[in-house]
Amino acid sequence: MLSFKRNMILKVVLPILFAIGLSACSSNPVIQDYSSQTTFSNYQTYQWLPEGPSTRIQTIQPFEAKRIEQAIINSLHKKGALIVRDQPQAYISYNYQIHRTETLEPSTSVGVGFGSRHFGFGGMFPVDYETRIYEDAIWTINIYDNEKHLIWQGRTSRPLETFASPQESEAYTQQVIDAILDQFPPK
Numbered sequence: 001m002l003s004f005k006r007n008m009i010l011k012v013v014l015p016i017l018f019a020i021g022l023s024a025c026s027s028n029p030v031i032q033d034y035s036s037q038t039t040f041s042n043y044q045t046y047q048w049l050p051e052g053p054s055t056r057i058q059t060i061q062p063f064e065a066k067r068i069e070q071a072i073i074n075s076l077h078k079k080g081a082l083i084v085r086d087q088p089q090a091y092i093s094y095n096y097q098i099h100r101t102e103t104l105e106p107s108t109s110v111g112v113g114f115g116s117r118h119f120g121f122g123g124m125f126p127v128d129y130e131t132r133i134y135e136d137a138i139w140t141i142n143i144y145d146n147e148k149h150l151i152w153q154g155r156t157s158r159p160l161e162t163f164a165s166p167q168e169s170e171a172y173t174q175q176v177i178d179a180i181l182d183q184f185p186p187k
Helices: 002-025 064-078 166-181
Strands: 031-034 045-048 090-115 120-145 150-159
Touching: 064 090, 064 166, 120 166, 150 166
Parallel strands: 045 090
Antiparallel strands: 031 150, 090 120, 120 150
């Protein structure tokens, strides 16, 4: 009976704990910065910051902007805040950028080594290289006071994802926006 429990722990519980530990390590943190002199509880109504050169959206899909806007509205509603047309207490903007990184990695190596009974050495030398491309989406939300001075910024970076349906993309976008706005207002 004792060995059955031990085997059960080794075969079931430990892999689950290991998977939870790995998923915790792979989470993408949200970075925030804000004005320490601001009383954030004064802000309950928001309006989109009028578009200008610094608020242009860089997106690769035409529908992504609408998904982000709807996700921000949903997240603010959960906090009891509203997007209004007139006389906002604060302004909000967002930015979505794709950051592309290319790396050159060896794909084929040749190894050489020699030695005797108690002594030896060797080495490997790359002979062929492969270019790998990594793309990350950088999500940023900015909140400004009614004089349009930046008072809060939340940002996260996630691997660029592709989805089979618009519903999957909407759910993912909402998840990312919620993670950012969970930091607002700062505690």
